[in-house]
Amino acid sequence: MSTTLAELTDRLIAFRDARDWQQFHSLKNLIMSVSIESAELLELTQWQDDAAVEGQIDEPEFRARLAEECADVLLYLLLIAERARFDLGAAAEEKIEINARKYPVEEARGNARKYTEL
Amino acid sequence: MSTTLAELTDRLIAFRDARDWQQFHSLKNLIMSVSIESAELLELTQWQDDAAVEGQIDEPEFRARLAEECADVLLYLLLIAERARFDLGAAAEEKIEINARKYPVEEARGNARKYTEL
Amino acid sequence: MSTTLAELTDRLIAFRDARDWQQFHSLKNLIMSVSIESAELLELTQWQDDAAVEGQIDEPEFRARLAEECADVLLYLLLIAERARFDLGAAAEEKIEINARKYPVEEARGNARKYTEL
Amino acid sequence: MSTTLAELTDRLIAFRDARDWQQFHSLKNLIMSVSIESAELLELTQWQDDAAVEGQIDEPEFRARLAEECADVLLYLLLIAERARFDLGAAAEEKIEINARKYPVEEARGNARKYTEL
Numbered sequence: 001m002s003t004t005l006a007e008l009t010d011r012l013i014a015f016r017d018a019r020d021w022q023q024f025h026s027l028k029n030l031i032m033s034v035s036i037e038s039a040e041l042l043e044l045t046q047w048q049d050d051a052a053v054e055g056q057i058d059e060p061e062f063r064a065r066l067a068e069e070c071a072d073v074l075l076y077l078l079l080i081a082e083r084a085r086f087d088l089g090a091a092a093e094e095k096i097e098i099n100a101r102k103y104p105v106e107e108a109r110g111n112a113r114k115y116t117e118l
Numbered sequence: 119m120s121t122t123l124a125e126l127t128d129r130l131i132a133f134r135d136a137r138d139w140q141q142f143h144s145l146k147n148l149i150m151s152v153s154i155e156s157a158e159l160l161e162l163t164q165w166q167d168d169a170a171v172e173g174q175i176d177e178p179e180f181r182a183r184l185a186e187e188c189a190d191v192l193l194y195l196l197l198i199a200e201r202a203r204f205d206l207g208a209a210a211e212e213k214i215e216i217n218a219r220k221y222p223v224e225e226a227r228g229n230a231r232k233y234t235e236l
Numbered sequence: 237m238s239t240t241l242a243e244l245t246d247r248l249i250a251f252r253d254a255r256d257w258q259q260f261h262s263l264k265n266l267i268m269s270v271s272i273e274s275a276e277l278l279e280l281t282q283w284q285d286d287a288a289v290e291g292q293i294d295e296p297e298f299r300a301r302l303a304e305e306c307a308d309v310l311l312y313l314l315l316i317a318e319r320a321r322f323d324l325g326a327a328a329e330e331k332i333e334i335n336a337r338k339y340p341v342e343e344a345r346g347n348a349r350k351y352t353e354l
Numbered sequence: 355m356s357t358t359l360a361e362l363t364d365r366l367i368a369f370r371d372a373r374d375w376q377q378f379h380s381l382k383n384l385i386m387s388v389s390i391e392s393a394e395l396l397e398l399t400q401w402q403d404d405a406a407v408e409g410q411i412d413e414p415e416f417r418a419r420l421a422e423e424c425a426d427v428l429l430y431l432l433l434i435a436e437r438a439r440f441d442l443g444a445a446a447e448e449k450i451e452i453n454a455r456k457y458p459v460e461e462a463r464g465n466a467r468k469y470t471e472l
Contacts, residue, residue, distance in 0.1 A: 142283050144285065146285075147282065147283055147285075150278060150281070150282060151282060153275060153278060154275050154278055154279050154282060156275070157271060157272050157274070157275030157276075157278075158275075160268055160271060160272055160275075161272050163268070164265065164268060164269060164272060165260050165265055167262065167264075167265075
């Protein structure tokens, strides 16, 4: 996890440009691809209840597929950030701060009701 | 983009634990949340064609909303990685390498047909 | 449930054309809208486990929201079928027959393993 | 399109019960499946712009895949309606009426701005 998002982006853009694939990467198509990959992640849990999903965390094959599907989603987020010129890491930091103000510790602590309004 | 995923995860877990919210974060619920947030990202482009979406990249308000929705997706990916104990940055690097082998430059270059099999 | 899909489609098209909204309904936008509405359906269950979701079936407010979100998805499916000129009801009947051949009763009965390959 | 939703539901439930699959169909799993199938529908248009998608409507193979993916989504909606005991057709009729009141013809006509607030 010591990888920076800038390093990942550099490798991803080198991969993309070596194949001349930027022409297919309209912002709308990249955004759609995030949803498509998210659904592949969802499919990993399709017919299992919460406990069954938790129970698979220690299975190396499940963990590897989970990591790969999450990676697919992240790579499209990085392509979107590069295309629209924003700093994804800074946006994530800012969002944590926004949520921290929105859900003050004293009110939100262990509070599912508050939480569902997230 | 100099932020590391480890630093982001540390802040996010501190936020979560201060509110005692881990109890709501089953792996299945976190995975579902990635799809829900991805659809909010998709909604930003709902009634616009590709050109109209590109045209909004320079509008500060659109860019801010785009960054915020991408951040929401990323934060859930980080919570999944923490819950299932894998390194999201390493998984993303590995996925770029897998794709590099799957789509050799000489065959994939500018090739939409090959590309659609991605 | 005695409503036919043709009757629903007629009402929906009358609604659309009275507002001159067909111009916004490219096939791609309609397809995206199915995913967006599906995620709103998913959001109804976001922080609840399977048992909690089942437990809400008898709550009138939950049932009403569930029905409304499912209706939103169905309406977009009907707009897609009208746009691309296929019979959604016939396609659904045909898909049940395809699945019946794919999952013969004697092999599939109570078989989760077979089922997950659906 | 003369098929009623009640007839489709009867066939679908007969299919399900012959295989004893109701045990896998928690409401939450059925709802997740709608999102998964919607993403397969989305995938049909993944690297194409609006015009390219429209251009495929007359290709029999594309139309057949489109119809099949829409059918998959509809079948899960019917399973949800059966599980939660609501009338999907009536819910769709009611939603058209709600939208008709929400978007009066005189204000909404040809109005993209109004429309995007749908």
